[in-house]
Amino acid sequence: MVEGYCGALLGCRSVLRIKRSAVEENVRELFRFGGKKLIAVIKSDAYGIGVKYVAPILRELPEVESFAVACVEEGVLLREMGIKREVLILGGILPEELEAVKEYGLTPVVSDIEHLKIIGNEDIKFHVKYDTGMGRLGFVDEFVDDPRVVGIMSHLSTPADEEFSRKQIERFEAIVRRYSRKIKVHLESSAGVIYRVPYTTHIRVGLAIYGEKPLKEYPLRLRPAVSIRARVLSLKTLPAGHPISYGRTFVTEREMRIGVIAFGYADGLMKSLSNRGYLLYEGNKLPIVGNITMDMTIVDVGTANVRVGDWVTVVSEERTFGELAREAGTIPYELMCNVSSRVKREVT
CATH class of the missing domain: 2.40.37.10 (Lyase, Ornithine Decarboxylase; Chain A, domain 1)
Incomplete structure (x- = not known):
């Protein structure tokens, strides 16, 4: 059965087709290779593919534990689509978004002291992002230890550069060790899964879900979807x-x-x-x-x-x-x- 619309009345001049079986195979391969549950990154309308088509496929897969999007607006859309699993807001939180975060049960990623101020004393669980070499979002010298922290993350800036990536992995490990309780730990992206970081609990992937190889030499068996x-x-x-x-x-x-x-x-x-x-x-x-x-x-x-x-x-x-x-x-x-x-x- 074909879902979506390429109308018989108007026809269509161009069509993008998503092969469900290929998406499912790629998710299983990522899980097999990484040995960890997936945080599926479906920001920016599922990388332009179409979140309303991709999310329903992914939510049926046991290997996918959480979803990640860029902003609160994208998170709200997932909730309105019926997504019940954890939805991470990778781009932090702005003051006017706090009520939506609470109402829709979204999980912001805190990467700036101002994000903590916005959350204040609200009963909101969140992840913390640490900057180990990306130079974008994330704490560099500060350490956030709060009972509401349910996960921590970092991001590899240049997965193809093994020497620098190893340094980031080491820096993040030092941060992970400072947490005495069990939390989610995620660092590896679609490209970063090649490092099979032993101390992380999840892999955070987007591109590879669609069968696109993020590196020229890539050991996973992916199927373009x-x-x-x-x-x-x-x-x-x-x-x-x-x-x-x-x-x-x-x-x-x-x-x-x-x-x-x-x-x-x-x-x-x-x-x-x-x-x-x-x-x-x-x-x-x-x-x-x-x-x-x-x-x-x-x-x-x-x-x-x-x-x-x-x-x-x-x-x-x-x-x-x-x-x-x-x-x-x-x-x-x-x-x-x-x-x-x-x-x-x-x-x-």
């Missing part, structure tokens, strides 16, 4: 010497058959892929020619037997967000978060 396809809007043959798209950054050197695809930078295809990336059609690479525009991308279809209305592939198991990101000169997180709401979502 997301695909994106878009429709062909138009086909025509252009003569040699004909400019293509805004700015005339591409001029045909020969007669060329081009296709216009209903997917542009407003849908999430970064403009930096202009004249360098490609889309796929039945295994054929269709080079992107000219500048990617807001709603459309022009490709060289060559001899491929493409017809108007056909589907071309933007992201797939063979061509992941990671592969696309390398071509675009960015990271998969940015590409995923850029996928717009007009790209229909489905769970299969």
